[in-house]
Amino acid sequence: MGKKMNKNSYIREVPRASWFLKQPRYIRYMAREVTSLFIGAYTLMLVIAIKRVAEGPDAFQNFLEILYSPLGILFNISTLLAALYHSTSWFNVTPQAMPIQWGEEFVSGRIIVGAHYIIWIAISILILVFGV
Amino acid sequence: MxxxxxxxxxxxxxxxxxxxxxxxxxxxxxxxxxxxxxxxxxxxxxxxxxxxxxxxxxxxxxxxxxxxxxxxxxxxxxxxxxxxxxxxxxxxxxxxxxxxxxxxDIEDFIAKFASVKPYLIPKEKRPISDGEYQQKPEDLLKFKQYTLCINCMLCYSACPKYGLVPEFIGPAAISIAHRYNQDSRDGGRHHRQEIIASSEGVWECSFVGACSEVCPKHVDPAGALQQVKLASTIDWYREHLMPWVKK
Amino acid sequence: MSKSNKPIVWGLFAAGGMATALVTPVLTFLTLLTALHFTPSLFTYECLHTMASYWIGKLIIFVFVTLSLWHSAHRMRITAHDFGIRSDLLIAIILYCVAAIGTILTGFSLLSIH
CATH class of the missing domain: 3.10.20.30 (Beta-grasp domain)
Structure with missing residues (x-):
């Protein structure tokens, strides 16, 4: 820890790049933030997939070949895990960001979180039924 | 024993x-x-x-x-x-x-807390002869939890953003601003927005959530800050995309 | 102090956070199946092409991809700062440019599918 004196007060400096190792809650936070790397890369993959569709069946086939590679499989597995972590961490804090007041009481956080989970599951089933 | x-x-x-x-x-x-x-x-x-x-x-x-x-x-x-x-x-x-x-040394916190105007700014002058303000229980509920803050500064110690960016106005000060913004007697939101919707204000927060986890009075500053972000975002889109809509 | 312009991106970040939370897990599951040669019908050329040939299909794909791009770009910007990378402006420009290019590319690709 870098430290310095200032006007008779002692300042404990926060380590810039390793501060989050101090507390488990910071590590959980960083894990949540790092999901954006996977979701970002995955979205770029979707952008390329759409471009390949626009270019025709052969181009799309080439894209699929890359997806079939061990790296493609590994990437999809890790993105799936990251996406699941993102979803749960996102839904779990919705009552804090969007509390709903019903007259003289707040709607229970559990109901708000639960509603998000239900919508999530419904959309997932819908896409699965339509997509598989 | x-x-x-x-x-x-x-x-x-x-x-x-x-x-x-x-x-x-x-x-x-x-x-x-x-x-x-x-x-x-x-x-x-x-x-x-x-x-x-x-x-x-x-x-x-x-x-x-x-x-x-x-x-x-x-x-x-x-x-x-x-x-x-x-x-x-x-x-x-x-x-x-x-x-x-x-x-x-808590000077920094005191200054930030004072900077957000943590007091009622009535919409218009109201003579004492008009009597007290009336509030319904549902009006009180909107801000009650934020009044429980005891300024203990645990949230500032928990907040890694405050540690990394000392200019950040921080959880308790923005929560108390939100408390007055939510108060039906208050008309000072636009004054406070100038401070808390700045980049040193609520936008330094990235919802780590640690402030609310350590808060001994269950004020949930993290929630308050997300609500301020949401409201400030709606403000921004209104001001820039729909300038004809009156504030 | 003046009001920040961060809401422009934060609005997209928040909307994108919700969109990706709802849709991305099932999408990645489908692409994982594809990668494992259990290709679901959604991820075949014919199905994607048909979907993107309708306006409503174009719109859904465009909105989702755009929100997802800006969500992750903005969160990556914060993450870079959290890892101690302090050239925030440079990071922001790079990430938002990638998101913008992705948005434009998706728009053009979709428009060229009839």
Missing amino acids: SERQIQIEVLRYNPETDIEPTIQAYTVSCLNEWVVLDALNYIKDNLDATLSYRWSCHMAVCGSCGMMINGEPKLACKAFIHEYSDRIRVEPLVHFPIKRDLIT
Whole structure:
């Protein structure tokens, strides 16, 4: 820890790049933030997939070949895990960001979180039924 | 009554003689129902009168005895000995300069707290003859939880963003601004927005959520800040995309 | 102090956070199946082409991809800062440019599918 004196007060400096190792809650936070790397890369993959569709069946086939590679499989597995972590961490804090007041009481956080989970599951089933 | 020998390791710093803080250990036989503050008071009264720390009410109301207890921001009067092992490390709240021992310099927090105009700014002047303001229970509910803040600064110690970016106005100050913004008697939101919707304001927050986890009064500052972000975003889109809509 | 312009991106970040939370897990599951040669019908050329040939299909794909791009770009910007990278402006420009290029590319690709 870098430290310095200032006007008779002692300042404990926060380590810039390793501060989050101090507390488990910071590590959980960083894990949540790092999901954006996977979701970002995955979205770029979707952008390329759409471009390949626009270019025709052969181009799309080439894209699929890359997806079939061990790296493609590994990437999809890790993105799936990251996406699941993102979803749960996102839904779990919705009552804090969007509390709903019903007259003289707040709607229970559990109901708000639960509603998000239900919508999530419904959309997932819908896409699965339509997509598989 | 059960007693336990506990080693209390306290960070010591004397600005007149020390270059660096040191850790001093005291062995205290603590009663099981004690809180860490009782142990500190025992040290002060019986072992070492030079130990400096702030405290007042001993009942989680005054907000003076915030300190790091085993690395976690806690009120020393609410940290029960029976929840800890036989060694307890006590340090001043992190992210604040140390003045002496467990006493921190809180000027920065006080200035930020004052800067958000934490008082009612009525929509229009109202003569006393008009009587009191009327509020329904549902109006009160909108801001009640934020009034419970005791300015103990645990949230500032928990907030890594405040540690990394000292300009950040921080959880408690923005929550108290939100408290007045939510008050049906208040008309000062646009004044406060100038401060809390700045980049040193709510936009330094990235919803780590630690502030709400450590808050001893369950104020949920993290929630308040997300609500301020949402409202500020709606403001921005209104002002820039729909300038014809009156504020 | 003046009001920040961060809401422009934060609005997209928040909307994108919700969209990706709801849709991305099931999408990645489908692409994982594809990668494992259990290709679901959604991820065949014919199905994607048909979907993107309708306006409503174009719109849904475009909105989702755009929100997802800006969500992750903004969160990556914060993450870079959290890892101690302090050239925030440079990071922001790079990430938002990538998101903008992705948005434009998706728009053009979709428009060229009839």
